[in-house]
Amino acid sequence: MKMQAVRYHGPKRPFVLEQVPLPGPGPGEVRVRIEAAGICRTELHFESGLLNLGVAPITMGHEIAGTIDAVGTGVEGRREGDRVIVYYYAGCGECTWCERGEENLCDALRAEYGFINDGGYAEAIVVPERNAVPLPPDLPFEQAAPIGCGVTTAIHAANLARVSPGEVAVIYGVGSVGFGLIQVARLRGARVIAIGRSPAKLAKARELGAEEVVDAAATGDVAAAVRDLTGGRGADVVFELVATRETMLPASRMLAKRGRLVFIGYSEDRFEVHPIDLVIREAVVTASVGNTLAELHEAVKMVSDGQVKTVVDRTLPLERWSEGLDAVRRNQAVGRVVLLPRR
Numbered sequence: 001m002k003m004q005a006v007r008y009h010g011p012k013r014p015f016v017l018e019q020v021p022l023p024g025p026g027p028g029e030v031r032v033r034i035e036a037a038g039i040c041r042t043e044l045h046f047e048s049g050l051l052n053l054g055v056a057p058i059t060m061g062h063e064i065a066g067t068i069d070a071v072g073t074g075v076e077g078r079r080e081g082d083r084v085i086v087y088y089y090a091g092c093g094e095c096t097w098c099e100r101g102e103e104n105l106c107d108a109l110r111a112e113y114g115f116i117n118d119g120g121y122a123e124a125i126v127v128p129e130r131n132a133v134p135l136p137p138d139l140p141f142e143q144a145a146p147i148g149c150g151v152t153t154a155i156h157a158a159n160l161a162r163v164s165p166g167e168v169a170v171i172y173g174v175g176s177v178g179f180g181l182i183q184v185a186r187l188r189g190a191r192v193i194a195i196g197r198s199p200a201k202l203a204k205a206r207e208l209g210a211e212e213v214v215d216a217a218a219t220g221d222v223a224a225a226v227r228d229l230t231g232g233r234g235a236d237v238v239f240e241l242v243a244t245r246e247t248m249l250p251a252s253r254m255l256a257k258r259g260r261l262v263f264i265g266y267s268e269d270r271f272e273v274h275p276i277d278l279v280i281r282e283a284v285v286t287a288s289v290g291n292t293l294a295e296l297h298e299a300v301k302m303v304s305d306g307q308v309k310t311v312v313d314r315t316l317p318l319e320r321w322s323e324g325l326d327a328v329r330r331n332q333a334v335g336r337v338v339l340l341p342r343r
């Protein structure tokens with residue numbers, strides 16, 4: 001049996017839609033019929049060669065939701081017909097990171113779906129039982145898929161940055177992860193300032209809870225704008241979701257004393273800062289990658305409870321993946337473009 005999949009063939013090579021064998025579950029594994037798979041900007045970093053993990057060919061896609069249609073021997077907690085979302089890391093279970101539940105930093109990953117193993121731009125995927133996290137019955141798959149990276153990345157970064165009540169949190173770059181962060185930071189009691197360039201995304205940022213928005217396209221000095229909005233104090237936390245030359249310097253200059261700059265996004269550009277800008281404010285530069293399994297469970301609950309909304313720009317059948325990738329490349333999507341492999 002064969003299935004369709006959108007495959008990565010190495011850095012600077014275009015993805016290809018091709019036929020691959022339909023995988024079957026081994027012991028302790030389940031097969032998920034994929035109903036929806038979100039396109040993350042990270043896919044563009046694979047395509048450009050910026051992110052090169054050295055494994056090709058693989059199927060792209062790490063925001064994966066669907067229905068279990070086959071279970072391997074020894075599977076006890078999942079059944080055929082269960083609606084699930086995939087946790088994209090499978091840690092070794094033995095290193096110090098895994099022992100602490102921080103599989104995203106595992107020293108010897110067994111799998112990372114859509115990064116070094118086949119991911120979700122396909123009709124099906126096989127994962128260990130524990131990586132198939134249950135979804136509630138009333139959550140549409142296309143709304144659920146962006147939880148897998150968009151919402152979980154936001155929760156992980158907010159946890160690492162210890163966003164606290166009364167703090168000012170700047171969300172620099174209001175794409176899919178940014179929309180998640182606006183809501184998560186608000187729930188932590190922060191005052192949120194969102195920075196973007198598209199009026200439609202800034203309007204959505206306000207709708208999701210940003211108290212102030214800064215239109216970077218119409219503002220000469222973005223750091224000064226944030227200082228003005230905070231009575232000169234600056235931001236306690238800045239989440240960097242763009243990380244280009246244009247954004248990194250203002251991001252570091254808008255920090256308050258003891259402010260934390262958290263890199264989530266990255267580009268071809270390097271981060272250059274004069275240490276004195278950090279020293280005089282005891283500022284902290286840090287970063288966030290992926291999420292833990294517990295954070296995915298928390299993310300599913302937050303979306304199910306209506307505390308956090310995912311934002312879907314459009315859905316497309318799998319065959320039209322390149323149109324979706326193009327919309328992300330051109331910054332035309334307000335929220336996620338979600339592929340529907342069953343349509």
Ligand SMILES: NC(=O)c1ccc[n+]([C@@H]2O[C@H](COP(=O)([O-])OP(=O)(O)OC[C@H]3O[C@@H](n4cnc5c(N)ncnc54)[C@H](OP(=O)(O)O)[C@@H]3O)[C@@H](O)[C@H]2O)c1
Pocket residue numbers: 039040041042043045149153172173174175176177178195196197198201216241242244246247263264265266267288289290291328331332335
């Ligand atoms: N560390 C992790 O675990 C992790 C997880 C997921 C994603 N990522 C990375 O995080 C970044 C964001 O991901 P995403 O999927 O949310 O991307 P996205 O949806 O494309 O969002 C980024 C947004 O930044 C805005 N932007 C671009 N240049 C800007 C500028 N100069 N000033 C202000 N805004 C600007 C763009 O919209 P407008 O220009 O139209 O405003 C775009 O919507 C990517 O680099 C991705 O690879 C990292």
Ligand SMILES: [Zn+2]
Pocket residue numbers: 040041042062149150
């Ligand atoms: Zn992602």
Ligand SMILES: [Zn+2]
Pocket residue numbers: 091092093094095096097098099103105106107108109
């Ligand atoms: Zn490990």
